[in-house]
Amino acid sequence: MSLVIYRRGNIWHYRGTIAHRRLRGSTHTADKETAERVVAQKQVSEWRRELYGPESVLTFPQAVSLYLDAQKSDRFLIKLVNYWKDSLVRSINSGKVRQAAVALYPDGSAATRNRHVIVPTQAVINHAADMDLCRHLKVKRFPAETKAKEPATWEWVQKFMAHANPHLGALCCFMFLTGARISEAVNVRWRDLDLSTGKALIRQSKVRSERKAHMPAVLVEAVANIRSNREPSSKVFKYSSLNSARSPWRGAVQRAGIKPLTYHACRHGFATSMLHKGVDPITVAKLGGWKSAQHVFATYGHAMTDETLADRIVETADPSQV
Template sequence: MPVKIYKRGDIWHFRGTVAGRRLRGSTGTGDKAIAQRIAAEREAEAWKGHLDGPSAVLTFAQAAALYTQAGKGDHRTLRMMDFWKTTLVKNITEGQVRQAAVTLYPSHKAATRNREVIAPTQAIINHAASLGKCSPLTVARFKVAKVEKIPVTWEWVQAFMRHAPPHLGALACFMFLTGARISEALAVRWEDVDFTARKAKIRQTKLYGEERFAHLPAPLLVAMANCKRDRDTVFRYVERDSVRKSWDSAVKRAKIAPLSPHACRHGFATAMLHAGVDPVTVAKRGGWKNVQHVFATYGHAMEDETITDRIVSNTAFLPQRNYGKA
């Protein structure tokens, strides 16, 4: 059945069959001539995809839609969709992706270009490739200078809490004692918190809809209990950008190192590792998917030179046996 147009209200729609596949949709116009052209283009596109393979007609916008339907989309997906639009995926090269990163973030560091452009663009295309829609794409990342992440400590958090409003202090405490990202912490609602069981549900923003339950140590329970319940969310702030001004003011009042909210997550991992917790458990409790990332990123060396005493601290001293001849 060839593709034909028909009118529904003031708008022309199309329907038909191409190579056994049904096509139907709206042309979005009330102009019959334009509607006929749009329908003809959809029919030609369908035939091209059938004869030359799906990669011949797959646009980046369509690939991004597939990615989002799989539950993997975020704000970067929309940004990349807006940039690439109807560009055919098969025409997007490694060089074009790297240039897009420079174009969109001309004065930003390599890490930002990698995170905001290269990673999402490659992820969207490679997801479509996994569905047989196109070929996979590999894009070399911009070289990032390794900078040691400075984590907060429990002492830092306590000082911060003494000089911050209750909900802001509780936010810092929550991130440090659960390993939550700030976006995850700000999404926690009162209905997610079980004070009796000492648990809170955390929706993991980087693991595509997965959830985990975090234990709430006693100091955190107290801090959260002191927060007002006049909003659905526990920590009141709508988004991370609205936190930063109040955060910096509290840091200044406390006269402590000017560390960011994300340093609390670093502090969680570092403190857990230094407490002797294995990286696998740290990754599970903090919501990291890659255990190796935990070890490589947060395994800060301890400065205490006497740390080797711990090797024998719980072992009774045994006198050395004399192996020489009598």
């Protein structure tokens, strides 16, 4: 049985069975002739899927829809959908993805091309591949120079807090002492905090999960000093997004006379400080919500600058303890 069209209101819809699959949907048009063309293309697509497999009909926009349905990030995807249009996923190979990166960002750095084009394109297609809808795609990255990011220190945070308003100072302290990302921190609600036990619920935006974080006494004090109606659904740090905190952040840095560091320097500082205090990477990853200990060690395992560290090798314990 082929597909037939029928009107529902002013819009034409279709229904029927192809290859034992029951299909129905809207043509999204009030014009009958256009609706018939849409249905004809739908029938061809369904038979092609039946005869040659889902990879023969899966388009990049369809793969993106599946990716977003899985609650994945939509970052950078609009530009990619406009570029690939209705290209079949099976026609997108490593070389074409690299060409797309150059075409979309002709003056962009290697890191920009990797981050904005290669990584999201590969993520979308490989998500579909995990659903057995196409083959996995591997794309060679453009060689990019890795720039060392400077982490915030507790001393830096204290100077920042001394010259920031209570909301902003507490926000900075929260990121440094819990490892929260800025997107996670600005979305913390009063219902997510228990100041009596020093616990915070952090909804992790990047990995789509939640974790509980410990708040040291100094952080509890900073949060307690925030003037707010403290409605359970109200944001603790009042900023609607990372953008609304940017200008006050810069102002506090200037007033404190400290090196300008980004929001992420606080999360960076959390990991670096933990590692330098002897906390193992597995524990740091768990406490800060990183996906792996390897990532923590590779990204945040900065060498210490104290040239006298070798003295520790020959330091002897208290004789009474031997």
